Amino acid sequence: MISSQTFGDPGKMRDYHYTGPVEHRFSPYAFNGGTVLAVAGEDFAIVASDTRLSEGYSIHSRDSPKCYKLTDTTVIGCSGFHGDCLTLTKIIDARLKMYKHSNNKTMTSNAIAAMLSTILYGRRFFPYYVYNIIGGLDEHGKGAVYSFDPVGSYQRDTYKAGGSASAMLQPLLDNQIGFKNMEGVQHVPLTQDKAVQLVKDVFISAAERDVYTGDALRVCIITKEGISEQTVPLRKD
Amino acid sequence: MALSNVLETPAAGFNFDNSARNAALEGLFDGQTPKPPKTGTTIAGVVFKDGVVLGADTRATSSEVVADKMCAKIHYIAPNIYCCGAGTAADTEKTTELLSSNLTIFSLNSGRNPRVVMAVNILQDTLYRYHGQIGANLILGGVDCTGNHLYTVGPYGSVNKTPYLAMGSGDLAALGILEDGYKPDLELDKAKELVRVAIHAGIMNDLGSGNNIDICVITREGVDYIRPYQVSEYKDKRETKYKYVPGTTPVLTEKVVPLKLEVVEETV
Numbered sequence: 001m002i003s004s005q006t007f008g009d010p011g012k013m014r015d016y017h018y019t020g021p022v023e024h025r026f027s028p029y030a031f032n033g034g035t036v037l038a039v040a041g042e043d044f045a046i047v048a049s050d051t052r053l054s055e056g057y058s059i060h061s062r063d064s065p066k067c068y069k070l071t072d073t074t075v076i077g078c079s080g081f082h083g084d085c086l087t088l089t090k091i092i093d094a095r096l097k098m099y100k101h102s103n104n105k106t107m108t109s110n111a112i113a114a115m116l117s118t119i120l121y122g123r124r125f126f127p128y129y130v131y132n133i134i135g136g137l138d139e140h141g142k143g144a145v146y147s148f149d150p151v152g153s154y155q156r157d158t159y160k161a162g163g164s165a166s167a168m169l170q171p172l173l174d175n176q177i178g179f180k181n182m183e184g185v186q187h188v189p190l191t192q193d194k195a196v197q198l199v200k201d202v203f204i205s206a207a208e209r210d211v212y213t214g215d216a217l218r219v220c221i222i223t224k225e226g227i228s229e230q231t232v233p234l235r236k237d
Numbered sequence: 238m239a240l241s242n243v244l245e246t247p248a249a250g251f252n253f254d255n256s257a258r259n260a261a262l263e264g265l266f267d268g269q270t271p272k273p274p275k276t277g278t279t280i281a282g283v284v285f286k287d288g289v290v291l292g293a294d295t296r297a298t299s300s301e302v303v304a305d306k307m308c309a310k311i312h313y314i315a316p317n318i319y320c321c322g323a324g325t326a327a328d329t330e331k332t333t334e335l336l337s338s339n340l341t342i343f344s345l346n347s348g349r350n351p352r353v354v355m356a357v358n359i360l361q362d363t364l365y366r367y368h369g370q371i372g373a374n375l376i377l378g379g380v381d382c383t384g385n386h387l388y389t390v391g392p393y394g395s396v397n398k399t400p401y402l403a404m405g406s407g408d409l410a411a412l413g414i415l416e417d418g419y420k421p422d423l424e425l426d427k428a429k430e431l432v433r434v435a436i437h438a439g440i441m442n443d444l445g446s447g448n449n450i451d452i453c454v455i456t457r458e459g460v461d462y463i464r465p466y467q468v469s470e471y472k473d474k475r476e477t478k479y480k481y482v483p484g485t486t487p488v489l490t491e492k493v494v495p496l497k498l499e500v501v502e503e504t505v
Contacts, residue, residue, distance in 0.1 A: 054444055057277055057406050057443055057444045057445050058442070058443070058444070059442065059444065164301060176479070181486070182481070182485045182486075183484070183485060183486070183487040184482075184484055184485065185482075185485060197476045197477060198477075200475075200476060201475040201476055201477060201479075204473055204474070204475055205473065205475070208303065208306070208473050209302055209303045210301060210302060210303070211277070211298060211301050211302075211303060211444040211445065211447075212301055212444065234471075235447075235469075235471040236441060236471065237296075237440045237441060237446070237447035237448065237469065237471065
């Protein structure tokens with residue numbers, strides 16, 4: 001949270017007995033850093049995030065993962081303003097329970113994505129400052145990734161990076177998974193092991209150059225067997 | 238309803254109420270009490286028995302992106318004076334270069350080694366003249382005929398002379414270590430270790446500082462510029478190599494222009 005008082009014209013000394021209105025500026029948002037990444041495969045999905053929570057130049061926590069488990073087949077990664085991330089995941093959890101009680105079945109990944117879009121747009125004029133990426137398995141058991149902007153625009157992707165280092169990671173993924181900007185390369189389908197290895201390498205690179213990414217990497221791998229988690233250390237400086 | 242500490246004046250001095258509880262806890266944990274789980278720059282300097290030790294991290298940031306992982310923040314001013322710079326990189330670089338040139342001219346004219354206080358005065362004059370527009374936070378350290386000196390000069394032209402200093406975005410983290418560990422007339426090894434730990438605290442707790450630690454030791458005998466003094470423990474080891482086969486980037490057109498060269502000298 002940033003609070004500051006603006007003085008008249010810059011460079012001019014304020015009058016000593018100034019009693020007129022003074023503009024105060026309070027920002028309801030803070031930027032807590034963090035990067036999330038999701039990749040969809042043939043029969044698996046991976047959602048990964050770093051675990052650093054920062055504000056300004058300080059670190060609040062070195063162990064605050066940004067992936068949250070929603071159902072047995074869906075994980076959401078949220079980065080941006082941590083306060084809104086927590087509230088948003090609470091709201092999604094409540095809505096999942098309500099759906100389960102009314103419809104007697106668990107929400108599917110695409111249903112959760114559509115619902116999240118309406119939840120976010122409901123706050124169009126005071127948005128949740130969160131960059132969301134949902135990763136999971138669709139009804140046919142294929143990997144699915146849905147990426148969102150803070151006000152609810154979404155689309156289904158094969159891979160997406162969000163958060164502070166997203167601009168560094170997305171081009172790398174475009175090249176390695178989407179085979180973009182390359183010629184004469186065989187388009188081999190992505191295996192689970194290759195995808196996990198790529199995700200780890202990509203985060204190691206992001207931690208080198210982005211100050212808000214680091215400490216540790218939490219990888220959630222979603223398959224029909226369930227959700228398995230791995231934690232890999234990253235740079236702490 | 239006023240708070241209780243507003244109505245009564247708090248007792249002077251430190252509050253040792255928790256020391257009995259802490260001692261009991263240490264016994265419970267068998268001594269292994271739980272440890273509580275960082276331009277950005279951290280620079281520090283310490284005066285020790287035989288001279289001055291300066292230290293700096295090596296990360297240069299451009300807002301949230303690391304621009305340089307191995308930048309040199311300890312600048313040469315004179316054979317007996319070095320300067321650590323925090324703030325705008327270009328400003329620290331050019332101000333120290335200008336100062337160094339001027340002091341070289343002075344040395345050649347007068348036949349003397351410049352004194353640290355002279356460097357400080359020139360810097361203070363320059364920075365004050367620009368009223369803070371030059372964003373340079375500098376720590377100057379050196380040894381001259383009058384002794385071992387450590388000064389800090391701020392961007393508006395303020396000067397402080399103390400036996401230990403830290404500047405930059407990681408200064409509070411480093412200062413905590415310096416305040417705890419500094420003693421007058423330290424030995425060389427202890428002084429180097431103190432500065433190393435101080436910079437390390439800045440690297441770990443400040444996002445604007447990171448990577449390696451550089452140390453510069455200045456004594457009457459000479460200067461020992463150790464770069465890097467400590468390499469970062471974090472290596473970017475990736476699991477696979479990402480190499481591209483020639484031909485991956487398509488060649489659309491090719492135009493070859495031969496350079497007409499004249500053989501001037503031939504050595505076989």
